[in-house]
Amino acid sequence: MRRAWRWVIAIAVAGWLPVFFIAWWWHASANSKNPYFPPLSKIWTEFKANWIFTLVPVHVVPSLINLFVGFAIAIVLGIGAGTLLGASRTGARYTEPLIDFIRSIPPVALVPIFILLLGLDAKMRIASIAFSATFPILLATIEGVRHTNPVLLETAQTFRLTNQQILWRVRVPYAKPTIFAGLQVGLQIAFVVTIASEYLGSGFGLGAFTLNATDSFLIVDAWTGVILLGVLGYALSLVFDAVERVSLRWYYGQKKLA
Amino acid sequence: MEKSVNNAITIDSVSMEYQTAGGTKRVLHDVSYQVSEGHFVSIVGPSGVGKTTLLRLLTGLATPTNGSIAVRGQELHGPPQGMAVVLQDYTRSLMPWLTVAKNIALPLKRSGLSKSEVAERVMSSLEEVGLSGSGRSYPWQLSGGMQQRVSIARAIASRPSILVMDEPFASVDAQTRFDLEDLVLKVRADFDITTLMVTHDIDEAVYLSDEIVVLRGSPAEVREVVSINIPFPRSQVASRNDPQFAHLRTRVYALVRGLE
Numbered sequence: 001m002r003r004a005w006r007w008v009i010a011i012a013v014a015g016w017l018p019v020f021f022i023a024w025w026w027h028a029s030a031n032s033k034n035p036y037f038p039p040l041s042k043i044w045t046e047f048k049a050n051w052i053f054t055l056v057p058v059h060v061v062p063s064l065i066n067l068f069v070g071f072a073i074a075i076v077l078g079i080g081a082g083t084l085l086g087a088s089r090t091g092a093r094y095t096e097p098l099i100d101f102i103r104s105i106p107p108v109a110l111v112p113i114f115i116l117l118l119g120l121d122a123k124m125r126i127a128s129i130a131f132s133a134t135f136p137i138l139l140a141t142i143e144g145v146r147h148t149n150p151v152l153l154e155t156a157q158t159f160r161l162t163n164q165q166i167l168w169r170v171r172v173p174y175a176k177p178t179i180f181a182g183l184q185v186g187l188q189i190a191f192v193v194t195i196a197s198e199y200l201g202s203g204f205g206l207g208a209f210t211l212n213a214t215d216s217f218l219i220v221d222a223w224t225g226v227i228l229l230g231v232l233g234y235a236l237s238l239v240f241d242a243v244e245r246v247s248l249r250w251y252y253g254q255k256k257l258a
Numbered sequence: 259m260e261k262s263v264n265n266a267i268t269i270d271s272v273s274m275e276y277q278t279a280g281g282t283k284r285v286l287h288d289v290s291y292q293v294s295e296g297h298f299v300s301i302v303g304p305s306g307v308g309k310t311t312l313l314r315l316l317t318g319l320a321t322p323t324n325g326s327i328a329v330r331g332q333e334l335h336g337p338p339q340g341m342a343v344v345l346q347d348y349t350r351s352l353m354p355w356l357t358v359a360k361n362i363a364l365p366l367k368r369s370g371l372s373k374s375e376v377a378e379r380v381m382s383s384l385e386e387v388g389l390s391g392s393g394r395s396y397p398w399q400l401s402g403g404m405q406q407r408v409s410i411a412r413a414i415a416s417r418p419s420i421l422v423m424d425e426p427f428a429s430v431d432a433q434t435r436f437d438l439e440d441l442v443l444k445v446r447a448d449f450d451i452t453t454l455m456v457t458h459d460i461d462e463a464v465y466l467s468d469e470i471v472v473l474r475g476s477p478a479e480v481r482e483v484v485s486i487n488i489p490f491p492r493s494q495v496a497s498r499n500d501p502q503f504a505h506l507r508t509r510v511y512a513l514v515r516g517l518e
């Protein structure tokens with residue numbers, strides 16, 4: 001009972017502003033004649049028609065597949081290369097300036113280059129997503145693996161563990177909270193690039209849908225696309241937070257007690 | 259100097275220098291000492307004298323500038339087999355992402371023991387330190403004293419012949435400290451372990467040791483080696499009331515303070 005109340009209060013605290021905002025939008029736009037800001041009631045009707053669930057297989061599923069495949073590649077590359085570079089003092093020193101430089105290029109700016117190299121199909125989109133999401137993960141992994149607490153490292157040395165064992169059993173787990181911070185940034189970038197990569201030469205995907213809708217002055221449709229993007233982005237970050245909470249239970253547990 | 263096999267550890271004319279911003283800093287000068295097999299030896303000395311430094315050399319975590327160290331007749335190159343180490347900062351020496359049981363199993367990764375043998379070792383080590391029920395907890399869920407018990411359990415899991423500890427009880431309350439001291443005596447007796455401990459607590463050194471090494475000076479030298487001939491087994495009440503006890507602690511105190 002107590003617990004239930006606490007949930008009700010938590011939801012009320014988190015939810016009152018969105019509810020208020022939607023109510024305000026609904027009312028303020030009710031009689032709107034401005035073609036760019038149609039009534040929310042109209043958007044909502046169209047939203048249901050489009051996304052529950054008629055167009056989902058055409059425009060949502062391909063975007064999500066690209067996003068997940070691209071992000072998965074970025075995770076493997078970023079953590080794999082980051083672990084090796086972080087473990088080797090010289091490796092990181094030689095590669096860091098280059099990594100910093102590439103990372104400084106706005107991710108979206110690389111999409112045209114990937115189109116040149118790979119054409120206009122899903123391969124190009126996945127490559128763009130993977131490439132741009134790799135760097136935050138790579139840098140976070142290098143950082144985390146390199147700065148292992150020296151007391152833990154020396155403890156592991158007294159166990160006579162091999163360097164390999166120390167790397168995978170001490171340095172990488174120690175780096176996990178830092179790596180997760182990189183993963184979070186990587187996911188955000190991956191989402192942006194997923195949409196941006198669909199602005200060119202694609203008939204499918206949420207990016208293409210929204211762009212085509214505005215090009216054709218289907219403003220209501222465009223609004224439904226934007227709202228769905230917001231919902232998807234929010235859902236992604238909720239899922240990410242949940243995965244992080246579970247994977248780093250020890251980290252948050254320890255922090256809470258400290 | 260001859261390296262007798264009856265010596266668990268032989269320290270031979272060891273000097274240690276650190277390179278600092280202000281130049282070379284000599285911390286240990288010509289330190290020689292032999293730890294006899296089966297003995298309990300404490301190293302005492304003023305704060306900053308070089309106790310931890312000496313201990314790091316003995317564990318193979320650092321290499322002396324001059325001189326040599328042998329463990330059971332073997333010259334040191336890195337941490338030796340058969341030696342377990344409890345570092346000074348125990349709250350940071352347990353892996354927070356591993357449960358207590360997995361922490362204790364970690365040093366056994368290279369032991370060649372089977373999975374069930376490892377589980378058995380973990381169980382018996384936890385039992386030895388009185389923490390049978392805590393294998394599935396995380397270290398940070400335990401009190402400081404219990405965490406220190408875990409690091410002792412982890413140290414004995416590999417059944418070492420030598421146990422080295424740096425101020426193991428520095429940050430627990432007095433009652434817990436007495437309990438842990440008795441635990442160390444029990445462990446040492448149960449497994450017949452040669453034990454070397456750094457402490458700044460002179461009473462503790464007298465209570466636990468066969469021999470106390472007093473370091474003094476800058477750079478530090480072995481000022482004196484004091485034999486503690488209070489009979490074993492020891493107990494907090496009887497041994498601390500032994501007429502020898504007061505006499506020995508006064509003497510060691512004077513040596514540490516440079517009052518004689």
Ligand SMILES: Nc1ncnc2c1ncn2[C@@H]1O[C@H](COP(=O)(O)OP(=O)(O)O)[C@@H](O)[C@H]1O
Nearest residue numbers: 276277278285304305306307308309310311312
């Ligand atoms: N890595 C290091 N570099 C430079 N100086 C050090 C280093 N480690 C210890 N020292 C210095 O060596 C001296 C002895 O330190 P330490 O062995 O930790 O003393 P104790 O354990 O007896 O308190 C201190 O003056 C300390 O500042």
Ligand SMILES: [Mg+2]
Nearest residue numbers: 309310311346
């Ligand atoms: Mg010290």
